[in-house]
Amino acid sequence: MTKVIEVVENQVKLQKELQAAGFNAVLCGNCNTFLLHKIGDTKIDCLCGLTMDLSNCPDLWCEEDINNITEI
Numbered sequence: 001m002t003k004v005i006e007v008v009e010n011q012v013k014l015q016k017e018l019q020a021a022g023f024n025a026v027l028c029g030n031c032n033t034f035l036l037h038k039i040g041d042t043k044i045d046c047l048c049g050l051t052m053d054l055s056n057c058p059d060l061w062c063e064e065d066i067n068n069i070t071e072i
């Protein structure tokens with residue numbers, strides 16, 4: 001069975017590959033909708049009707065998620 005930390009590490013790795021390809025996956029800082037954007041964008045339109053600053057929309061996966069995993 002795959003461990004949770006292995007899944008998270010792989011997701012973080014894939015997120016980095018996405019970023020290296022010029023794209024990013026984030027969650028809307030207002031409603032948590034999953035959104036894609038190009039690297040370099042500063043704002044993003046969301047389904048909730050808001051135009052969000054990308055600084056307020058966290059990456060879908062980040063290194064912190066690995067650090068936050070506690071093995072069961």
Ligand SMILES: [Zn+2]
Pocket residue numbers: 028029030031032033046047048049050
């Ligand atoms: Zn939203």
